[in-house]
Amino acid sequence: MPWQAVRSLAKCVPVQIYTKFKQPKPRKRSDGGWHWGWGLLVVLACVGAWWWWARKDQPKPAIPPAQLLAFTPAVPNSGLPVTVVTNPPRPVMGGSLPPARATTTATNRVSATEPVFDNNTFPRPPQNSFEVQLALARAGISAGSFDGVTGSQTRAAIRAFQLREGLAETGAADAETKARLQLMLPPLTNYTVTTNDLARLQPLGTTWLGKSQQSALDYETILELVAEKGHAHPLFIKRLNPSVDWTNVTAGVELRIPNVSYPPSRARAAFAVIHLAGKTLQAFDANTNLLAHFPCSIAARVEKRPVGELHVAVVAPNPNYTFDPEVFPESAEAQQLGRKLILPPGPNNPVGVAWIGLDRPGYGIHGTPSPEQVGRTESHGCFRLANWNAEHLLKLVTVGTPVRVVE
Known part of the structure; x- marks a missing residue:
């Protein structure tokens, strides 16, 4: 067919086909429902395909921490989260990965910087x-x-x-x-009360005259005796021995007390320093290394505090005490006595179990009947230490040792 004839035929044929297409025969209702159902399925299939395509290249989410600890057994009625480690983490080889973060939950509030030690393992750091x-x-x-x-x-x-x-x-x-501060030995030890301990006990006189008439100014109770042996406050000894009847302690009773002793003196003190503001006494060797440090009571009146350099003039373990009424103007008994008294030795002597006299009349370093009050009460002019500290200082100083009193 010639090309021109085809073009003429193309101009008229589409009109007839278009008109016939726009006027289809009416369809039954059942045919329309079938086509709508298939259309809906096609739409859903397209949506599903798009969702799969969008998600297939994304990385999988990390396993949440709860799943990592899913094996952890629960502790009933504990009230606190508990982490039970059944296997230690394996080390990462090559160093290319950051270290795993440790779980911070615990049964007790223990500092992360302070490891928990077995109380019976030594040496170890102190725990309280x-x-x-x-x-x-x-x-x-x-x-x-x-x-x-x-x-x-x-x-x-x-x-x-x-x-x-x-x-x-x-x-x-x-x-x-x-x-x-490593503990090399257990912190507590057992002390067995002896018949000699019980024989030492005696009531303490309530007057200066009564005290001067006693054979010794020894301990009044077993509690006082073991408290000084353990360098402890009597109430702390009671806490260590909650079941003890302190009014009826007999020979053979075992008590728990601190396991304490001072280190052997590696050198004599070259000098001592008393800090009035800090209420402390410190002893140093010739190279200014600290040998000992003690709390110290000082004079209540400022004019009684001898600032400057003094020297040890006398050392006396377990001394007696000369009571001078002029030193106690606040005592009515002292004013009535009008004379000096000699009080016998003992831990309840006014100067305790040690006297370190200084080269200023009436001044010295000494013990006390009330060691738990040292540094909290004030004296008439001397420097008071706990009995056990006065005894230890007695081993460090000699006659002539300088004692510097500073503000």
Whole structure:
């Protein structure tokens, strides 16, 4: 067929086909429902295909922490989250991955920097305030009577230890300080009451005259005796022995007391320093190394505080005491007596179990009948230490040792 004829035929044929297509025969209702159903299925299939295509290249989400710990058995009625580690984590080889983060939940509130040690494993760092006080004492640094409380005297003792060890002087028992304060022996020991202990006990006279007439100014109770043996406050000894009837302690009874002793003296003290503001006494060797540190009571009246350099004039263990009424103007009995009295030795003697006389008349360093009050009460002019500290200082000084009293 010629090309021109095809073009003429194309001009008219589409009109007839278009008109016929726009006027289809009416369809039954059932045919229309069938077509709509298939259309809906096609749409859903398209949506599903699009969703699969969008998600197939995305990375899988990390397993949430709850799934990682799904094996952890629960502890009933504990009230706190518990993490039970059944297997230690394997080390990462090659170092290309960051270390796994440790779980922070625990059954007790223990600092992450302070590992928990078996109480019967030694050496180990101290674990509480009492053990810190004990470890300090074993290093020759006294925090006063053991009471298990971190007060001003304990903080001062910690600072003294930190200064000696070249640590930051924070006064706090931080992890580094505890690491240096190693306990080499158990913190407590058993003490068995003996018949000799019971024989020492006697009531203490209530007047100066009555005390001067006693054979000794010894302990009044077993509680007082074992408290001084353990360098402890009597109430702390009671806490260690809750089942003991202290009104009826007999020979053979075993008591728990602090296991304390001072280190052997490695050198004599070249000098001692009394800090009035801090109420402390410290002894140093010839190289200015700290040998000992003690809390100290000072004179109540400023004019009675002899600032400057003094020297040890006499050392006397277990001394008697000369009572001079002129030193106690506030005592009505002293004013009525009008004469001096000689009081016998003993831990309840006014100067305790040790006297270190200084080269200024009437002044000295000594013990006390009330060691738990040292540093908290004031004296008539002398420098008071706990009996056990006065005894230890007695081993460090000699006649002529300088004692510098500073503000």
